Amino acid sequence: MTSKLDLILLPLLGYGRQDQQKLPGLHIANPPRRSARGRDRDRLILYLTQAGNALLSADQIDQLLTRLAQTFFKSPGSVTAAQRAVADALNQYLLERNLRNTSSGQQSIGILTQVVLRSDRLWLAQSGPSHVFAVTTEDAQHLYDLSLAGRGLGLSRTTRVRFSQFDLDINDGLILTPQPQGGWTAATLHNAKKQGPGHLRRYLLTQSTPHAEGVLIQVQKGTHKIHLLRPVKAQRPRQVSPELHRLSEEEPLVDETSRVSDVQALPEEEAVALSPEIVSLFSRVAEETSPVQPPLPPGKTAVQPAPPVDRIPASAQKTRRISIPRPNLGPLSTALAVIGRAFANTGKHFGAAAGTLLRQMLPDAGILALPASTMAFVAVAVPLLVVVVSLFVYFERGNETQHQIYLSQAVQAAQQAQALEDPQELRLAWGIAVSYLDQADSYRRTDESNALRTQAQEALDGLNYVERVDFQLALTDPLKEDAQISRMVAEESDLYMLNSTEGVVLRATSSTQGYVLDPTFQCGPGPFGGYIVGSIVDIAPIPRSTNNRATVLGIDANGNLLYCIPGEAPLALPMAPPDTNWGSPKGAAQDSGDLYILDPLTNAVWIYRGLNVTQQPRLFFGEQIPTMQDVIDLTINRNDLYLLHEDGQITTCIFSGLIESPTRCEDPAIFTDPRPGLEDGVKIQDARFSEIQFAPPPDPSIYLLDPEKSAIYHFSVRLTLQRQYQSSQPLPDGRATSFAINRGNRSVFLALGNQIFNANLP
Numbered sequence: 001m002t003s004k005l006d007l008i009l010l011p012l013l014g015y016g017r018q019d020q021q022k023l024p025g026l027h028i029a030n031p032p033r034r035s036a037r038g039r040d041r042d043r044l045i046l047y048l049t050q051a052g053n054a055l056l057s058a059d060q061i062d063q064l065l066t067r068l069a070q071t072f073f074k075s076p077g078s079v080t081a082a083q084r085a086v087a088d089a090l091n092q093y094l095l096e097r098n099l100r101n102t103s104s105g106q107q108s109i110g111i112l113t114q115v116v117l118r119s120d121r122l123w124l125a126q127s128g129p130s131h132v133f134a135v136t137t138e139d140a141q142h143l144y145d146l147s148l149a150g151r152g153l154g155l156s157r158t159t160r161v162r163f164s165q166f167d168l169d170i171n172d173g174l175i176l177t178p179q180p181q182g183g184w185t186a187a188t189l190h191n192a193k194k195q196g197p198g199h200l201r202r203y204l205l206t207q208s209t210p211h212a213e214g215v216l217i218q219v220q221k222g223t224h225k226i227h228l229l230r231p232v233k234a235q236r237p238r239q240v241s242p243e244l245h246r247l248s249e250e251e252p253l254v255d256e257t258s259r260v261s262d263v264q265a266l267p268e269e270e271a272v273a274l275s276p277e278i279v280s281l282f283s284r285v286a287e288e289t290s291p292v293q294p295p296l297p298p299g300k301t302a303v304q305p306a307p308p309v310d311r312i313p314a315s316a317q318k319t320r321r322i323s324i325p326r327p328n329l330g331p332l333s334t335a336l337a338v339i340g341r342a343f344a345n346t347g348k349h350f351g352a353a354a355g356t357l358l359r360q361m362l363p364d365a366g367i368l369a370l371p372a373s374t375m376a377f378v379a380v381a382v383p384l385l386v387v388v389v390s391l392f393v394y395f396e397r398g399n400e401t402q403h404q405i406y407l408s409q410a411v412q413a414a415q416q417a418q419a420l421e422d423p424q425e426l427r428l429a430w431g432i433a434v435s436y437l438d439q440a441d442s443y444r445r446t447d448e449s450n451a452l453r454t455q456a457q458e459a460l461d462g463l464n465y466v467e468r469v470d471f472q473l474a475l476t477d478p479l480k481e482d483a484q485i486s487r488m489v490a491e492e493s494d495l496y497m498l499n500s501t502e503g504v505v506l507r508a509t510s511s512t513q514g515y516v517l518d519p520t521f522q523c524g525p526g527p528f529g530g531y532i533v534g535s536i537v538d539i540a541p542i543p544r545s546t547n548n549r550a551t552v553l554g555i556d557a558n559g560n561l562l563y564c565i566p567g568e569a570p571l572a573l574p575m576a577p578p579d580t581n582w583g584s585p586k587g588a589a590q591d592s593g594d595l596y597i598l599d600p601l602t603n604a605v606w607i608y609r610g611l612n613v614t615q616q617p618r619l620f621f622g623e624q625i626p627t628m629q630d631v632i633d634l635t636i637n638r639n640d641l642y643l644l645h646e647d648g649q650i651t652t653c654i655f656s657g658l659i660e661s662p663t664r665c666e667d668p669a670i671f672t673d674p675r676p677g678l679e680d681g682v683k684i685q686d687a688r689f690s691e692i693q694f695a696p697p698p699d700p701s702i703y704l705l706d707p708e709k710s711a712i713y714h715f716s717v718r719l720t721l722q723r724q725y726q727s728s729q730p731l732p733d734g735r736a737t738s739f740a741i742n743r744g745n746r747s748v749f750l751a752l753g754n755q756i757f758n759a760n761l762p
Contacts, residue, residue, distance in 0.1 A: 006222025094154025503535020
């Protein structure tokens with residue numbers, strides 16, 4: 001044993017990830033100047049991977065791991081107590097994040113491996129299904145135990161950690177990975193280790209798939225430090241000529257100390273010159289071309305390479321240096337080229353021999369006299385076809401394996417959910433099952449995964465008051481590619497859509513095939529009757545009792561009103577400004593013939609009684625005026641005003657014209673959430689609304705749009721949640737931009753950019 005050791009970290013990345021500069025979730029930390037008692041002797045490695053469908057970004061992971069390292073070094077006591085504190089902190093963070101996302105089923109599971117080096121002893125803490133291989137000269141251990149480490153962090157309030165300790169020696173190795181590759185087993189890794197540290201590294205790389213991730217840690221004599229090398233790109237072994245293979249065993253022609261810059265020093269650690277053993281071990285990882293030998297069985301010895309040739313004098317190095325061309329091909333292209341050449345040569349010789357034999361056997365030898373170009377094409381095409389078919393079978397089997405792995409994890413999560421009773425834990429467990437199914441279905445869909453998804457989705461829908469509706473494309477003809485529908489009004493058989501890109505209102509009418517656009521409808525910016533109207537910023541329906549034939553009205557940001565009439569030119573009319581003049585009107589609502597204008601810039605809502613916009617408006621509020629600079633939408637129910645704020649909160653106000661009982665507001669209003677396990681509050685958990693609408697009797701209701709989930713929430717007029725409508729089939733990616741409720745035929749419309757969908761309500 002030695003009292004001071006160094007750990008050399010080599011991140012391992014699968015094929016096709018050559019542009020990745022570092023391994024996500026890997027963090028190394030030295031003790032800060034002010035650390036808890038006993039922590040100043042520790043060196044910390046954190047390796048965090050994620051599962052689920054609401055993953056943290058790379059920047060979020062870096063910030064989180066930095067805070068977790070601070071937690072470790074501020075925790076006094078034993079090493080395991082500090083590691084427990086780190087796991088508890090991460091579990092609490094992920095659990096709170098998951099609880100905020102329960103209604104949407106968006107979950108994130110943390111799989112954390114902690115490695116602590118102190119002198120010649122190593123402490124290991126695993127939380128979740130992480131895999132660690134400890135490879136020594138004597139044996140190799142596979143450290144993996146779900147019963148102790150649990151399924152991951154963020155699932156429950158109980159933090160599960162599996163602790164291990166090791167005495168280290170020079171050339172010992174550790175492999176950390178969230179998912180071992182097919183050839184990574186304790187037996188094969190031990191056999192590879194017996195053939196030398198370099199062989200273990202090469203074996204790990206050549207057994208990797210495109211999705212491989214891991215960290216190889218090797219122990220070297222040193223000064224109690226950790227060195228992180230740049231990630232190594234796994235490369236397929238390729239055949240080289242005997243001369244080049246012999247040269248690869250020689251002393252390097254290029255000074256290896258020039259590659260020490262690959263080592264990245266840790267924070268607060270001065271640069272360290274690595275020992276020649278470490279440099280020779282890691283410096284040529286990316287350039288190695290010698291084929292990898294499989295691990296030898298116990299009792300066998302590796303064939304020793306030929307003795308190295310004499311070192312070339314420095315004066316002759318320039319002429320002896322060999323430049324190996326590196327074509328810019330992906331791993332698959334390189335593999336195809338190598339295999340194709342081998343099959344081509346074999347096919348060529350086989351074809352020639354077979355042709356000679358058949359010419360001798362058949363009466364007419366001229367039958368097989370094919371042109372040389374045809375023979376060459378057959379010799380190349382047939383082997384390539386075999387290669388393509390073989391690769392297809394290989395990837396299909398790989399997809400099936402990955403599908404089964406994630407499906408089994410989804411089944412385990414579902415089984416756990418069926419044994420739970422707490423609503424919050426049920427949401428988490430079923431949400432995790434759905435996230436694993438998403439990953440399984442990314443490889444293939446099966447009847448088993450579909451059935452489990454239906455079961456999980458129905459359980460989540462029941463907990464979250466979700467009713468599924470069948471959204472279908474509403475328009476017979478698509479809108480322009482750049483159209484963005486920001487507001488909609490549904491009246492009887494008509495649908496009006498505000499395209500915010502151009503500031504115009506579109507009209508579609510119902511037909512047996514769907515809704516058909518009306519090309520003659522005019523409702524947008526321009527000069528009308530001596531007034532110039534700007535881009536329309538909001539629209540509202542018009543009561544049938546009005547004298548003109550207009551069916552919808554629009555306002556611009558300058559205080560102009562536009563009456564839009566099917567089949568005719570619109571009528572423009574400037575609205576009489578208030579005493580304080582207009583700021584920038586951005587919202588309009590109509591109720592019982594009165595027009596309400598939202599002007600956040602002047603912190604006001606103005607009322608035009610009877611749509612008489614030629615008279616100055618009245619301020620809705622009395623002495624109590626809520627702050628409205630962040631209000632994005634409004635709706636009205638007789639004397640009740642609802643103001644939607646950007647953060648999803650709502651202000652409600654009850655109008656009164658009496659001095660004795662002035663208008664009063666509740667700011668913010670309280671949502672009543674009756675869903676099991678959830679609480680009332682100023683916001684609905686997991687929802688951030690972007691639009692609000694009122695639906696009149698016989699069932700007066702408030703509807704709110706959550707654009708992220710493309711969900712329409714249905715509330716009573718007192719803001720008690722009734723249900724939420726979501727699509728039964730996947731919708732296009734992107735945020736929902738508007739919605740409309742047509743109470744006449746009990747249907748709902750949903751806009752996602754330039755696409756409009758509609759569905760019948762239950």
